Amino acid sequence: MEREAIGRRKVRRPKNSNHGRKNLMETTTQTKTQNGNQPAAKVRLGRIHASIWENASEKGPYYTVSLERRYTDAEGNWKSSQSFKADDLLLLAKAADRAHDEILRLKREASA
Secondary structure, three states: OEEEEEOOEEEEEOOOOOOOOHHHOOOEEOOOOOOOOOOOEEEEEOOEEEEEEEEOOOOOOEEEEEEEEEEEOOOOOEEEEOOOOHHHHHHHHHHHHHHHHHHHHHHHHHHO
């Protein structure tokens, strides 16, 4: 682990870590729903994560999205928050847009 100064405090980062840099802002991963505990898909833009959940109803499946911001505390432990800073809002909007696109893709796959 190497230490990296951010503001007035030092944050521990794994060596060769690019977390939070531009090249990670386009990462989208998908997972299959398993026993209701896993999201149907995830969208990650830097530290902003959108989890897409599939839910069942009498009219058929529908999707919900939970958004979170990941950060490290003073001890270097990863935490998540549903509160966003002003600097997060553009990424939050982009994550919501990509989550919407992902939901449309999931619906197309389900009807095919």
